[in-house]
Amino acid sequence: xxxxxxxxxxxxxxxxxxxxxxxxxxxxxxxxxxxxxxxxxxxxxxxxxxxxxxxxxxxxxxxxxxxxxxxxxxxxxxxxxxxxxxxxxxxxxxxxxxxxxxxxxxxxxxxxxxxxxxxxxxxxxxxxxxxxxxxxxxxxxxxxxxxxxxxxxxxxxxxxxxxxxxxxxxxxxxxxxxxxxxxxxxxxxxxxxxxxxxxxxxxxxxxxxxxxxxxxxxxxxxxxxxxxxxxxxxxxxxxxxxxxxxxxxxxxxxxxxxxxxxxxxxxxxxxxxxxxxxxxxxxxxxxxxxxxxxxxxxxxxxxxxxxxxxxxxxxxxxxxxxxxxxxxxxxxxxxxxxxxxxxxxxxxxxxxxxxxxxxxxxxxxxxxxxxxxxxxxxxxxxxxxxxxxxxxxxxxxxxxxxxxxxxxxxxxxxx
Numbered sequence: 001x002x003x004x005x006x007x008x009x010x011x012x013x014x015x016x017x018x019x020x021x022x023x024x025x026x027x028x029x030x031x032x033x034x035x036x037x038x039x040x041x042x043x044x045x046x047x048x049x050x051x052x053x054x055x056x057x058x059x060x061x062x063x064x065x066x067x068x069x070x071x072x073x074x075x076x077x078x079x080x081x082x083x084x085x086x087x088x089x090x091x092x093x094x095x096x097x098x099x100x101x102x103x104x105x106x107x108x109x110x111x112x113x114x115x116x117x118x119x120x121x122x123x124x125x126x127x128x129x130x131x132x133x134x135x136x137x138x139x140x141x142x143x144x145x146x147x148x149x150x151x152x153x154x155x156x157x158x159x160x161x162x163x164x165x166x167x168x169x170x171x172x173x174x175x176x177x178x179x180x181x182x183x184x185x186x187x188x189x190x191x192x193x194x195x196x197x198x199x200x201x202x203x204x205x206x207x208x209x210x211x212x213x214x215x216x217x218x219x220x221x222x223x224x225x226x227x228x229x230x231x232x233x234x235x236x237x238x239x240x241x242x243x244x245x246x247x248x249x250x251x252x253x254x255x256x257x258x259x260x261x262x263x264x265x266x267x268x269x270x271x272x273x274x275x276x277x278x279x280x281x282x283x284x285x286x287x288x289x290x291x292x293x294x295x296x297x298x299x300x301x302x303x304x305x306x307x308x309x310x311x312x313x314x315x316x317x318x319x320x321x322x323x324x325x326x327x328x329x330x331x332x333x334x335x336x337x338x339x340x341x342x343x344x345x346x347x348x349x350x351x352x353x354x355x356x357x358x359x360x361x362x363x364x365x366x367x368x369x370x371x372x373x374x375x376x377x378x379x380x381x382x383x384x385x386x387x388x389x390x391x392x393x394x395x396x397x398x399x400x401x402x403x404x405x406x407x408x409x410x411x412x413x414x415x
Contacts, residue, residue: 001022001070001071001072001079001080001081001082001083002019002020002021002023002070002107003017003019003068003069003070003082003083003084004017004018004019004020004021004070005018005084006085006086006087007083007084007085007086007087008086008087008088009086009087009088009089009090009254010056010088010091010123011056011057011058011088011089011090011091011279012055012056012058012091012399013054013056013088014053014054014056015051015053015054015055015056015086016051016052016053017034017044017051017052017054017084017086018050018051019032019034019050019051019070019072020050020051020297021376022070022072022080022082023073024072024075025179026074027074027075027076028074028075029072029073029074029075030073030074030075030336031048031072031073031163032048032049032050032071032072033047033048033070033071033072033073034047034048034049034052034068034069034070035047035068035069035071035199036066036067036068036069036108037067037068037069037083038065038066038067039064039065039066039067039086039088039089039230040057040059040064040066040151041072042054042056042057042066044196045181046370047351049378053075055351056086056088056363057088058121058122058382059088059089059090060090060122060123061090061123061172062090063083063087063088063089063090064087064088064090065086065088066085066086066087067083067084067085067086068083068084068085068086069081069082069083069270070082070084071085081131081289083413090122090123092122092123092170092172092174092321093120093121094120094170094174094175094176094363095118095119095120095124095125095168095169095170095174095175095176096118096119096120096121096176097115097118097128097166097167097168097176097177097178098115098116098117098118098119098166098167098178099113099115099164099165099178099179099180100113100114100115100116100117100180101114101180101298102180102181102182102183103180103181103182103183104182104185105182105183105184105185106141106152106153106184106186106187107154107155107160107184107185107186107328108151108152108154108186109151109152110149110150110151110152111149111150111151111152111182112147112148112149113130113140113147113148113149113164113166113180113182114146114147115128115130115146115147115166115239116118116147118146118166118168118178118368120168120170120175122170123170123171123172124170124171124371125168125169125170126169126170126171127144127168127169128144128145128146128166128167128168128169129143129144129166129169130143130144130148130164130165130166130167131143131164131165131167132162132163132164132165133164133165133179134161134162134163135160135161135162135163135182135184135186136153136155136160136162137186138150138151138152138153138162142252150180153184154188154217154218155184155185155186156218156219157188157219157268158186159183159184159185159186160183160184161181161182161183161184162181162183163179163180163181163182163301164179164180164181164182164183165177165178165179166178166179166180166196166367177311179247182205186218186352187219188219188266188268188270189216189218189270190216190266190270190271190272191214191215191216191221191264191265191266191270191271191272192214192215192216192217192264192272193210193211193214193262193263193264193272193274194211194213194214194215194262194274194325194351195209195211195260195261195262195274195275195276195312196209196210196211196213196261196276196353197210197276198276198277198278198279199276199277199278199279199281200278201248201279201280201281201283201412202248202280202283203248203249203250203251203280203281203282203283204247204248204250204283205247205248206220206245206246206247206248207245207246207247207248207278208243208245208405209226209243209244209246209260209262209276209278210242210243211224211226211237211242211262211264211345212242212243212279214262214264214274215240216264216265216266216267219266219267219268220266220267221264221265221267221275221370222265222266222267223238223240223264223265224241224242224262224263224264225239225240225262225263225264225265226240226241226244226260226261226262227239227261227263228258228259228260228261228273229259229261230257230258230259231256231257231258231259231278231280232249232256232258232280234246234247234248234249234258242253243333245352245392248278248280248303249280250314250342251280251281252282252284252314252315253282253314253315253363253364254282254348255279255280255281255282256279256280257275257277257278257280258273258277258278258279258280259275259278259281260275260276260277261273261274261275262274262276274308282314282315284314284315284362284364284366285312285313285314285366286312286356286362286366286367286368287310287311287312287317287361287362287366287367287368288310288311288312288360288368289307289310289358289359289360289361289368289369289370290307290309290310290311290358290370291305291306291307291356291358291370291371292305292306292308292309292358292372293372294372294373294374294375295373295374295375296374296375296376296377297374297375297376297377298344298376298377299312299344299345299346299347299376299377299378299379300343300344300346300379301343301344302341302342302343302344303341303342303343303374304339304340304341304345305322305332305339305341305342305356305358305372305374306338306339307320307338307339307358308339310358310360310368310370311340312360312363314365315364316362316363317360317361317362317363317364318360318361318362318363319336319360320336320338320358320359320360321335321336321357321358321359321360321361322335322336322337322340322357322358323335323356323357323359324354324356324357325355325356325357325371326353326354326355327352327353327354327355327374327376328345328346328347328352328376330342330343330354331343331346339362344376345376347376347377347378347380348378349380350373350378351375351376351377351378352375352376353373353374353375353376354374354375354376355371355372355373355374355375356371356372356374357370357372358371358372359374400409
């Protein structure tokens with residue numbers, strides 16, 4: 001038997017074993033039989049052929065040795081064996097990088113790159129390295145891992161395209177690269193309305209609403225719109241302005257709350273609303289006392305004072321109080337009435353002047369005073385004559401008395 005010379009071949013190569021050198025000195029060789037007795041098993045094309053063929057297996061960097069034994073049998077049945085060795089050496093093939101499929105994601109999404117499809121036919125991949133080659137810059141979670149991640153950046157309405165390259169390196173240092181594309185689509189985020197802080201103001205004050213704090217994270221705010229949703233109606237200077245103004249209305253003692261809603265619209269048509277409250281506090285205005293017109297009355301006449309003309313612009317009059325501050329004292333029927341009365345006193349030929357002060361108090365406690373004058377005139381009453389009792393006297397005395405009576409009558413008539 002002669003199994004041929006030892007051989008050396010690269011992995012993946014076709015090897016032909018050679019038993020042709022076998023011989024028999026007399027009756028000739030009847031049978032050839034090949035058997036692999038060591039090494040990584042391979043498949044012989046025909047283990048009974050003189051020249052069987054096989055393909056060397058993949059091996060590691062250290063290679064491997066395959067041992068084959070040839071047994072020949074002559075016509076008489078005698079046998080002989082021989083062996084040969086095929087040394088298979090390692091042929092390092094480069095890796096195949098696979099950066100994964102292209103992707104399309106929305107801005108703000110988490111994106112995971114995928115290098116799991118990369119491979120190496122022999123010694124395996126030793127390292128991965130990702131790099132961004134185009135588009136808005138992002139930060140990879142770990143550029144040396146097989147599947148790094150990142151957050152898709154904000155882009156405009158036109159979107160964005162990011163390109164990444166994966167380099168795979170095998171244990172022998174051979175390299176391979178592949179690229180993938182991540183398309184970023186624009187996610188129009190809604191605006192954020194901010195109607196400003198709540199306010200507290202007095203009635204009659206100019207109030208300015210403040211929408212300046214409103215914002216939009218991407219395409220910007222296109223429109224502002226203010227609407228009053230509660231409270232005493234007011235007129236805004238410009239309902240579509242960032243800072244509309246109005247004058248706080250008059251309110252009662254309890255005040256009033258005005259509610260305003262701001263709606264902002266971004267360029268893409270998305271909307272957002274926010275509200276603010278303007279608390280209007282009551283500014284109590286004082287009352288106006290009116291003691292009525294001055295009057296002239298005769299002594300003994302009934303006089304009625306008149307406070308009906310008094311007024312208050314907001315919360316109303318709570319109390320009336322009349323006080324005589326000059327002149328002959330009189331007795332008022334009710335010093336807290338709107339229309340108190342009294343009887344004009346007796347006065348001399350010069351008459352008299354009576355002065356009265358009216359003080360009114362509103363619900364909030366504010367006061368106001370006003371005065372009026374009552375001129376009292378003298379009513380002159382006639383005298384009462386008394387001629388004494390009738391008498392009976394002599395003729396001469398009668399003539400005298402008659403003259404006296406005539407004199408008194410003339411004086412009375414004159415008076």
